[in-house]
Amino acid sequence: MKAIFKIALGIIAAIGGFLDIGDLVFDTQAGALFRYDLLWAVVLGTIGIAVYAEMTGRVAAVSGRPVFDVIRMRLGFGMGLVALVASTIVNLLTVAAELGGIAIVLELLFDAPYSMFVFAAAVALVAIVALLPFGGIERFFGYGGLALFVVVATAFHQEPNWGDVAAGFVPSLSSSSLYLYFVVGVFAAALMPYEVHFYSSGAIEEGWTEENLKENRLNAIVGYGIGGILSVALVVVSGYLFHPLGVEPNDLGTVALPMQGAFGETGLLLALGGMLFCVGGAAIDSSFAASYNLAQFLGWEWGRYQGPRKAPRFTASWLVFLLLGIAIAESGINPVEITEYSVVFSVVALPLTYLPVLLIAGDRSFMSGHANGPFATVLGWLYFAIIIVLAVAAIPLLLATNAGGG
Amino acid sequence: MSGDKRFRTGAFALLLSLFLFAASGCGDLSKDELNRGVESLSALAAQGQLVASGVARDATKSTYARVMAKTLGGEAEHEAEKLADATPEAGTEEERDAAVAVAGEIAGLFSELQTFPGDEHHGSLVQKHLEEAQEKAEAITARLNGEKS
Numbered sequence: 001m002k003a004i005f006k007i008a009l010g011i012i013a014a015i016g017g018f019l020d021i022g023d024l025v026f027d028t029q030a031g032a033l034f035r036y037d038l039l040w041a042v043v044l045g046t047i048g049i050a051v052y053a054e055m056t057g058r059v060a061a062v063s064g065r066p067v068f069d070v071i072r073m074r075l076g077f078g079m080g081l082v083a084l085v086a087s088t089i090v091n092l093l094t095v096a097a098e099l100g101g102i103a104i105v106l107e108l109l110f111d112a113p114y115s116m117f118v119f120a121a122a123v124a125l126v127a128i129v130a131l132l133p134f135g136g137i138e139r140f141f142g143y144g145g146l147a148l149f150v151v152v153a154t155a156f157h158q159e160p161n162w163g164d165v166a167a168g169f170v171p172s173l174s175s176s177s178l179y180l181y182f183v184v185g186v187f188a189a190a191l192m193p194y195e196v197h198f199y200s201s202g203a204i205e206e207g208w209t210e211e212n213l214k215e216n217r218l219n220a221i222v223g224y225g226i227g228g229i230l231s232v233a234l235v236v237v238s239g240y241l242f243h244p245l246g247v248e249p250n251d252l253g254t255v256a257l258p259m260q261g262a263f264g265e266t267g268l269l270l271a272l273g274g275m276l277f278c279v280g281g282a283a284i285d286s287s288f289a290a291s292y293n294l295a296q297f298l299g300w301e302w303g304r305y306q307g308p309r310k311a312p313r314f315t316a317s318w319l320v321f322l323l324l325g326i327a328i329a330e331s332g333i334n335p336v337e338i339t340e341y342s343v344v345f346s347v348v349a350l351p352l353t354y355l356p357v358l359l360i361a362g363d364r365s366f367m368s369g370h371a372n373g374p375f376a377t378v379l380g381w382l383y384f385a386i387i388i389v390l391a392v393a394a395i396p397l398l399l400a401t402n403a404g405g406g
Numbered sequence: 407m408s409g410d411k412r413f414r415t416g417a418f419a420l421l422l423s424l425f426l427f428a429a430s431g432c433g434d435l436s437k438d439e440l441n442r443g444v445e446s447l448s449a450l451a452a453q454g455q456l457v458a459s460g461v462a463r464d465a466t467k468s469t470y471a472r473v474m475a476k477t478l479g480g481e482a483e484h485e486a487e488k489l490a491d492a493t494p495e496a497g498t499e500e501e502r503d504a505a506v507a508v509a510g511e512i513a514g515l516f517s518e519l520q521t522f523p524g525d526e527h528h529g530s531l532v533q534k535h536l537e538e539a540q541e542k543a544e545a546i547t548a549r550l551n552g553e554k555s
Contacts, residue, residue: 107473108473108474111472245449245453245455248446251477253474257457260470261460264466268466269467
């Protein structure tokens with residue numbers, strides 16, 4: 001019974017921690033521009049993150065090695081360094097975007113200056129990390145993020161034409177560069193590299209062993225799967241309300257409008273509250289991911305469980321990443337724009353993160369009886385091929401569409 | 407030396423051409439760009455109606471309505487400045503002027519919503535006027551695309 005409860009907690013944390021500012025922005029814009037046509041890309045991205053999160057969790061549980069340990073081991077120092085630099089830039093942009101996102105939501109709730117809230121958000125995050133144990137941090141943000149189920153309720157409340165919604169799950173391609181840009185964006189937002197960096201290091205923080213493999217699989221499949229339902233719901237509510245009106249959701253506040261329309265102030269507050277926890281959780285995950293990567297690559301002591309005394313360089317680097325995130329968020333650049341760039345650039349960094357994971361997870365001499373089976377192998381390589389195609393297309397599409405601005 | 411001189415002459419000619427092109431101001435707001443600008447105004451008005459509808463129905467939080475009105479109003483003002491500063495493509499001057507006027511009107515309505523984010527009567531009025539402003543923007547788009555409005 002206790003084990004089931006623990007698994008349920010993990011799943012809930014995964015659901016709440018799935019959505020970040022990238023998903024909120026890209027899913028809402030995708031719905032507004034293309035109605036339900038990009039739902040298939042959301043599903044594709046959700047399956048992709050579940051596949052790779054399961055692999056990284058399994059590698060961590062079996063070998064005790066997190067992602068960046070594996071990357072350095074398989075790619076060597078030179079290519080590993082390239083992966084580290086690319087991931088750090090993307091993670092740093094993500095930290096800044098998430099901090100900016102928290103500040104925007106707080107501004108919408110309390111109408112005080114944005115710049116004050118960026119700083120307040122960072123202070124609050126430091127306090128939460130200092131006061132709560134690792135599992136507590138995950139659950140705090142995970143449970144809070146569940147408020148975003150109001151988006152699913154809104155989708156049902158709107159009563160869209162479910163036949164049209166179902167048709168959106170059938171993959172379709174268009175020659176429109178804007179459509180292709182959003183395919184990349186929606187897919188990449190689901191597969192942000194920090195998610196697996198954090199997931200695998202978190203497995204080690206929580207002391208996972210081979211006994212936790214079932215928990216790992218359930219967290220990855222059910223947790224990310226239900227998180228994917230939230231993403232689908234975002235596209236549906238946006239497609240239903242914004243698409244026919246021609247609304248261009250360029251602000252984070254717009255994401256909450258359909259919930260206000262459906263359930264009034266209660267819906268609005270649930271949406272903003274859920275966004276606050278999701279974006280806050282992602283700020284923690286991405287800032288931790290940046291420090292995990294650096295510490296693991298350079299062989300420092302690392303981990304929240306070790307505390308600042310046993311892992312001083314890890315703790316200091318986390319604070320530095322947070323400070324740099326504040327500096328970028330305070331620079332006056334719109335967090336939504338930072339998000340768009342971080343999501344699209346992450347696609348370019350994805351192969352360097354996922355290839356070593358795929359190789360190690362399939363290595364029988366390393367993983368013994370827990371190496372990838374035929375299904376995971378086929379799925380893993382299929383996704384890697386998709387990632388390569390998108391990595392090549394991402395920057396040209398970003399330039400061709402003026403970052404989705406048309 | 408002669409190579410240096412040729413380089414300097416070439417660079418000067420390039421700079422002069424760029425200056426003349428910029429100074430001529432011709433066509434720095436193409437019909438397509440104007441169209442996109444007007445469509446953005448229409449989208450802002452549509453979004454504003456949703457925010458104002460929340461105010462009118464007393465179904466929102468006033469801080470949310472105020473901040474959204476401030477943000478969207480800023481975007482409308484920016485669009486107005488962008489359109490007003492640019493030189494329109496020949497034959498689209500009238501539409502450009504109309505677009506600037508609509509942008510100003512939308513920005514003014516957002517300003518009103520920002521001032522009265524908890525007033526249902528103002529919310530209802532702003533919603534109605536934003537709808538009218540959107541219709542004006544759509545009429546400009548129709549004219550630009552050669553449709554009868």
